[in-house]
Amino acid sequence: MNAFFKTIGKYFLPYKRDLILNVVFNFLSALFSIFSLITMIPLLKILFGLDQKVYGYISMNEAFGSLDSLGNAVKHNVYCLITQVSDNQGPALALVYIGLFMVVMVFFKVTFTYLSTYYITFFRNGVVRDLRSQLFNKTLSLPVGFFSEERKGDIIARITGDVTEVELSAIGATEMLIKSPIIILVSVVTLFIMSWQLTLFVLVLFPAAGYIIGKVGKTLRKKSMAGQNKMGELMSTVEESLSGLKIIKAFVAEKKISERFRKQIEEYRKIMNRLYIRYYLASPLSELLGTILVIIVMWYGGYLILNHTSVLGPEKFLVYLAVFYSVINPSKAFSTEYYHVQKGLAAMERINRIMDAGNPIVEKKDARPIHAFNEAIEYRDVSFRYKTDYVLKGISLKVKKGRMIALVGHSGSGKSTLADLLPRLYDVTSGQIMIDGVDIRDYKISDLRNLMGIVSQDPILFNDTFFNNIAFGVETATAGQVIEAAKIANAHEFIINTENGYDTGIGDRGSKLSGGQRQRISIARAILKNPPILILDEATSALDTESEKLVQDALSHLMQNRTSIVIAHRFSTIIDADEIHVVKNGEIIEKGNHEELMKQNGEYRKIFDMQYFVS
8 A cells, every 4th residue: 555655645745725625524424424324413313212301401601611511412402492392382392393404414514525526537537637648648659679578559558557556446446545444533533432331342352353454465466467468468358450551461361360369358356266266255245244243243242231331322322333333334435445446556566667667768867958950970889788798899980071971781780779879769878979069968958869761661650640640749830831742752642633632641550651752741740841851761772663664753852952861772762872880790991982982892792782683
């Protein structure tokens, strides 16, 4: 319990006003609930013919000397009023008045109960909103490398299902620690006032019941963690299946994927069966224990009354039992919510794996702003590794402003990693990357990335309109600027031929478009951003010849007057580069322009000949 509130308690602070009001109204609700029960004492006395006539009101001013005197004065005056009504108008009408007073007490009780839930609503939804928002923002802030080890479906499960579980647990725990203890406290104080001997006997029995319930719920947290992890796997399978639906159908693999999902869902069913078997045991177990306690209290209280050793009369003992029973329900809620808290702890642990994840891409407190690129980009003896093995080893190269350099080499040689280091998607393991003579780690990250435009092999588009995809990241973009960028990218013609032009939706990840069209939208986006530094990562490798020509033409417009780093397998993209670097096994083994490298008759010439089938 301490671990739960230590973890989630910080999210409660903005809503402390709502929590305080909830406490106040819960206290008032409990108080009026007890008042309504105590009102039954004179009612039962009249029904059982036990009422004693009381005459002569006591001045309240005389009774203010002590709490005991005040209580006796109030009790005396109430009975005096009942005697007066009973003598003048009959016992039946006295019962009506007592009943009406009980209705008033219950009205106040339910009103305050509603107000307590009214304010807990703002607390509940506020905590969930903040938690989900912070979790999503944390996810966005984490480095790209974090997601190479985490499944997207599992991340989605944590943002949705796990936060919902925490929501139920947070409210349950809050109810448990606020509402239930208030009711129990007010009830127990009342029981002590009515009979401290009997109440002491009852309190000795409660720890035993709590111990039994705690033993049953001990394993719930582990079972819940296993269930939530399995749900993360299920979500990942669904996400992967939807993303790869075309391949699944093309390879007639529906049965295989369906069987894989069936096995996972069956494992989830077994885990949840074990979980809910324990969870559903909470209510009947607590009800059984509560009934046993009531029977014991009835026996012991009856024994005291029959032996004339109790301060309670029969009518007060019945009310005592009613007040005691009002402790049972919140005690049951206490035990039930204990199970919720265990599930919530498991969910919070999964959430904290993201919230507590370290981000190695850290911006310095005194980071420098940068709004323009003036001289050169320089890699100085740069080495990099993801875990153990080095992907890049001692890379040194310089890109002067306005020049285009190309990186070529076989897949896995380290070309894309070399480019990813520049916008600090990763940080170098050793060495330095300089822009205008300053280490890029000394710049503000947002300023650094604003200098760059990236066009990748797989264009990342969003389920939105053409306009919003092109204008993505440029808040002040006008319609004219978007159209001009689309024209330069050779995208304007096919856009205006769609049903709603620039307001047409392009589907999930641009699914309504061809590969060449998606790439040209991606290029239009980069053109609109107008960055001084451009990174092209295999921008044409997945296209057919016609699409490649259109995209290549768009890229030529995009690269004009820009500093470009181009990664490509197709030599048509890089043949005019100012300098070409051949990367192999994380090292630059050759450099020069196309003609120089062809004359060297080395690795570059070998790759070129393989692509064009030169024997």
